[in-house]
Amino acid sequence: MIGLRGVYNTVSLALSNRKYMAVFVALSVLLTAAYGFLLANSSLNLYAPKILFGLNAYSISASIAMGILLSLSIVLSAFVIMNGAEKSSRLEVTSLAVSVLPVTLCCTTVVPSVLAFLGLGASTIIGVTGTIQGPLAVYEPLFIAVSLSMLVLSIYLNSGSISKINRCCVVEKVEK
Numbered sequence: 001m002i003g004l005r006g007v008y009n010t011v012s013l014a015l016s017n018r019k020y021m022a023v024f025v026a027l028s029v030l031l032t033a034a035y036g037f038l039l040a041n042s043s044l045n046l047y048a049p050k051i052l053f054g055l056n057a058y059s060i061s062a063s064i065a066m067g068i069l070l071s072l073s074i075v076l077s078a079f080v081i082m083n084g085a086e087k088s089s090r091l092e093v094t095s096l097a098v099s100v101l102p103v104t105l106c107c108t109t110v111v112p113s114v115l116a117f118l119g120l121g122a123s124t125i126i127g128v129t130g131t132i133q134g135p136l137a138v139y140e141p142l143f144i145a146v147s148l149s150m151l152v153l154s155i156y157l158n159s160g161s162i163s164k165i166n167r168c169c170v171v172e173k174v175e176k
Helices: 004-015 018-039 057-082 090-105 110-117 122-138 140-175
Strands: none
Touching (some): 004 018, 004 057, 004 140, 018 057, 057 140, 110 122, 122 140
16 A cells, blocks of 8 residues: 555656656646647536636636646556556556546537447437437536546556555665
8 A cells, every 4th residue: 555655755756757757747738738628618617707718717627637637647657667567457547548538528529420430320420419418518527526536546556556666676776
C-alpha cells in the first residue's frame, strides 16, 4: 500500500526528469483544450454564465482537472514502462479508458460517427442519436465525477508501480 505521501514522492520522482515534465506540460495544455472544446457543447456548460472561451466555471474546472489528471496518468504510465516495471494492469488501462469515454459520448459527434461506422443510415442515426445522448447528458456531471475518480485511481496504481521500481533500485544500490 502506498499513501498520499508515497504518491506525491513518486509523481515528484517522475516529473523531476525534464523529458517527462515537458511531455506532462504539453499534454496538459492540449488535453485541457480538448476537454474544453468537448465540454463547450455539454449539458454542464448550459446553466451558469460563460466566463472564458464560452465556458462556465464548472466546465473550465472539469476541463483543467481532467486535462491535468489524464496527462499525469499518461506520463506516469510512460515512466513505468520506460523504467522496466511490470506491464500495466488491466485496471489501470480500464481506468484510463473509462476516464476518457464519458466526456466524448455526450453532445459530441462520437455517437453518430460510431453509428455511421456500423452502417446505419442517416435517418436512423438522426433518430437514435438523441435517444442515446439524452440520458448521457442528464447524468454528465456524475460521469465526469466517475472519470475524475478513475483518473485518480490510475495515478495511484501507477505510483505503486513506480514505488516498486524505486525500492528495487535502492535495494540493488545497497547490495553493490
